[in-house]
Amino acid sequence: MTYLEDIVVGTERSFGQYEVTEGEIIAFGKLYDDQPFHTDPEAAKDSIYGGLIASGWHTCAMFMRMAVDAQDKDNSLAGLGSPGFDDLKWLLPVRPGDTLSAQTKILSATPSRSKLDRGTVRIQITIFNQTGALVLEMTSMGRYLRRPTTS
Amino acid sequence: MGTDFTLTAEDGHTLVAYRANPSGTPKGGVIVIQEIFGVNVHIRETCDRFAADGYVAIAPALYDRTDTKNCSLGYTPEDIAIGRDLKDAFSWDLSMLDLKAAKAVLEGEGLKVGTVGYCWGGTISYLAGTRLGVAASVVYYGGQIMPYIDEKEGCPLLMHFGEHDKGIPLDDVAAIDKAHPDAVVHIYDADHGFNCDHRGSYNEAAGDLARERTMELFAAQLS
Numbered sequence: 001m002t003y004l005e006d007i008v009v010g011t012e013r014s015f016g017q018y019e020v021t022e023g024e025i026i027a028f029g030k031l032y033d034d035q036p037f038h039t040d041p042e043a044a045k046d047s048i049y050g051g052l053i054a055s056g057w058h059t060c061a062m063f064m065r066m067a068v069d070a071q072d073k074d075n076s077l078a079g080l081g082s083p084g085f086d087d088l089k090w091l092l093p094v095r096p097g098d099t100l101s102a103q104t105k106i107l108s109a110t111p112s113r114s115k116l117d118r119g120t121v122r123i124q125i126t127i128f129n130q131t132g133a134l135v136l137e138m139t140s141m142g143r144y145l146r147r148p149t150t151s
Numbered sequence: 152m153g154t155d156f157t158l159t160a161e162d163g164h165t166l167v168a169y170r171a172n173p174s175g176t177p178k179g180g181v182i183v184i185q186e187i188f189g190v191n192v193h194i195r196e197t198c199d200r201f202a203a204d205g206y207v208a209i210a211p212a213l214y215d216r217t218d219t220k221n222c223s224l225g226y227t228p229e230d231i232a233i234g235r236d237l238k239d240a241f242s243w244d245l246s247m248l249d250l251k252a253a254k255a256v257l258e259g260e261g262l263k264v265g266t267v268g269y270c271w272g273g274t275i276s277y278l279a280g281t282r283l284g285v286a287a288s289v290v291y292y293g294g295q296i297m298p299y300i301d302e303k304e305g306c307p308l309l310m311h312f313g314e315h316d317k318g319i320p321l322d323d324v325a326a327i328d329k330a331h332p333d334a335v336v337h338i339y340d341a342d343h344g345f346n347c348d349h350r351g352s353y354n355e356a357a358g359d360l361a362r363e364r365t366m367e368l369f370a371a372q373l374s
Contacts, residue, residue: 012152103152131256132156132170132209 003078003147004119007109014103016066020054022096028058053093059100059136060088063127066102078145080118085140092135099130107139111146118145153198158211158256160248166215168253169195171202178205179373180257182250182285184268184275186347187234189214189222193349197269204366206373207262209253213275216241216249226350238271246275247282254283263373267365269346270294273310280304287372289365292343294319300330308334309368311361313352316343337364 022041029038033055036043044052054062071077094100103126111119120141127136153171160166169190181201185194190212198208214222217240224230250266257264265287268276273293280288281302290296290310308331312324321338328336339357344350346358 014154101154103154105152126152128154128156130156131259132154132168132172133207133256133260134172 001078002072002075002144004109004111004121004144005147007106007121007144009106009109011106012103013070013105014101015070016063016100016102018062018066018100020062020094020096020098020100022052025052025054025058025096028061029055033057049093051095053095056090056136059090059094059127060138062100063102063125063136066100067104070102080143080145082140082142083120085138086122088136088138090136092129092133094129094135098135100127100135102127109144116146117148118143120144153195153202153208158249158252160245160252162245162248164216164245164248166212166249166252167221168209168211169198170210171195171198171208173202173205173207175205177207177260177262179207179286179369180254180260180262180264181206181208181369181373182253182257182264182266182279183208183210184250184266184272184279185210185213186270186272186344187238188224188226188230189219189234189237191223191225193347206369207257207260209257211249211253213246213249213272216245226347243275243278247278250275250279250283254285265289265369265373267291268293270344274299277304277308277310278302280306280308287368289368291346291361292316292319294343296327297323300327304331304334307368307372309364310334310336311346311357311364312336312338313341313343313345313354313357314338315341318343335364335368337361 037047037049038055041052105124107122109121123140125138158168183198190210194210198210201208254264263286266276266279267289269291273290274295277290277296281304288308341354341357342352344352345354
């Protein structure tokens with residue numbers, strides 16, 4: 001079990017190879033972001049993007065899939081979820097045929113001043129496409145339990 | 152922290168390349184051309200430094216054309232011997248194809264592309280300037296330029312040589328300078344490899360000055 005104290009600031013991880021498909025872009029778009037450049041390849045050609053692109057929220061969801069798949073099943077995290085993120089940037093369009101990969105870096109791991117059994121970890125997340133270009137950057141937060149003391 | 156990705160050259164060869172991205176809008180693209188030691192820690196750090204200065208930097212693993220994929224050597228005498236064998240294993244033309252693939256990625260993102268190469272990579276950067284249509288070419292102590300001295304560069308060419316470099320006679324430097332009247336050639340009170348802070352020949356003053364001049368050229372030509 002990984003607790004707050006086990007999380008080392010500066011730790012970097014690379015993971016994931018997510019293949020972005022036209023079908024998935026359209027399916028997500030129709031459900032959650034029904035704008036023509038996310039759902040209609042023909043109409044998308046006339047858009048400012050010149051072709052179908054994934055919704056930014058879809059890109060976030062693809063990251064989440066990669067992150068969960070990359071979790072160490074043998075050593076679970078004493079996590080309490082996330083209160084959100086500080087910033088989120090969609091830097092480049094994500095297109096059918098792209099392959100996305102992710103990197104994370106632990107920026108800080110700080111015990112809570114008000115709740116003594118937990119703390120907050122800040123994580124820098126970057127997503128690259130297959131040419132190493134940055135498509136998404138965000139700074140997310142995760143809450144973790146502190147290691148229980150035996151008394 | 153940069154990332155490794157795969158480039159595909161025109162002849163179908165695939166190679167790994169290291170890429171470092173700047174924060175914010177890039178000022179341009181720089182192809183960092185390795186010494187004889189592969190895309191090692193020093194070359195990655197060099198890319199990171201260009202990224203910190205606002206450029207997308209890509210270092211193609213030119214040695215992926217040999218049997219030694221993902222080659223990353225240090226600077227010991229053993230590493231030097233291995234590196235020398237590897238560099239002789241294939242042709243300049245093949246390296247040009249690999250650079251061309253990196254150039255296409257950067258230009259596809261709307262960036263002007265410059266090259267910077269160190270020792271063996273210095274010669275390759277010179278050839279990129281004469282053959283590949285890049286916007287700027289920077290050469291650090293390239294030692295095999297003489298056979299190609301009559302090639303004409305298609306872009307501003309900046310060259311840095313060490314006065315005490317036993318592998319590159321000053322007469323050769325003078326000849327290269329004369330053959331390229333528009334090129335800017337600097338000679339530093341330093342030895343071969345003076346830019347590399349992992350090597351004994353590292354010379355901070357020369358390295359800093361050469362870098363300053365390199366960044367000035369990139370700022371002028373890649374924006």
